[in-house]
Amino acid sequence: MRFLLIEDHEDLGRSVQERLMLEGHAVDLAQTLAQAREFQQAAVYDLVLLDIMLPDGDGRVFLTSQREAGNTTPVIVMTARAAISDRVGTLDMGADDYITKPFDYAELEARCRAILRRRGGVADTRHRHADLTFDPLAGTIEVNGETRELRSRELRLLEVFLGAPGRILSKDHLCDRLFSFSEPVSDNAIEVYVGRLRKKLAGSRLRIDTMRGLGYRLSGT
Incomplete structure (x- = not known):
């Protein structure tokens, strides 16, 4: 699978990228929304991992624009905001899942697998x-x-x-x-x-x- 990771914290972004690549995924790391849009023009993605606070804008605005444009690629939002209202609001905007920083890499991997299974309409993994x-x-x-x-x-x-x-x-x-x-x-x-x-x-x-x-x-x- 090919993932787009949008995260401006370089150390965290590289760590997540390397962990997912060990699972065999191709992972492109964008540190700005502008770079993420450039990647989207050049490749098709199976999943997007999206930070909220980015140098050139709000990830939620990016998410909303993607959904309004008809892009149905699954999105997992990654953010330090833990309030219920933030989570509910993000899901209502079209996110498929939400994980709060700091998170365990094993949990992130499990959430990625779960979303991809749901997208495929598969309960039994075989x-x-x-x-x-x-x-x-x-x-x-x-x-x-x-x-x-x-x-x-x-x-x-x-x-x-x-x-x-x-x-x-x-x-x-x-x-x-x-x-x-x-x-x-x-x-x-x-x-x-x-x-x-x-x-x-x-x-x-x-x-x-x-x-x-x-x-x-x-x-x-």
């Missing part, structure tokens, strides 16, 4: 695809009764393919879904992760086809 069972929360797939663990990038890559079965996905598109702007990406990075994922899918009907000059396609679903 998904059945052909003869494969995928549990993104546990980070595993089950093939012919054998449970296989996925590394973080493998898991995110599988999520991307399962979200677009039968479609040809270019290397640029896959890079955009797996890596943030700040991460160095080698020319063969996608080939490496596709190769690793293919090994994990071995024995199932699902396969990743190489479409020469175009990209990759998941078939067998």
Whole structure:
């Protein structure tokens, strides 16, 4: 998944970014609302983590403008304001969740997972695809009764393919879904992760086809 983190406190922002990237997410860190808007013009995000008090404006104004423009990307507001009225007001503006600073990183991660599950309309975290069972929360797939663990990038890559079965996905598109702007990406990075994922899918009907000059396609679903 690709997240947009809008936080002007550099140490906190970097810490949250690094923690979420360890989970395999691509995370772009914006320290101003202007920078956040620039990122939105260049990438599509699955989740926004939004601070309220920012150098160039109020995050709540940003949130309201996003909702008025029809942007339904889930938003978790992060702020030191703990009053009930602040929380209720922010949720009424269109936030999907609210977490008060200082917070525990494990709680933030859990809230991110919960929102993404709700957005997908999924109660049980396990998904059945052909003869494969995928549990993104546990980070595993089950093939012919054998449970296989996925590394973080493998898991995110599988999520991307399962979200677009039968479609040809270019290397640029896959890079955009797996890596943030700040991460160095080698020319063969996608080939490496596709190769690793293919090994994990071995024995199932699902396969990743190489479409020469175009990209990759998941078939067998």
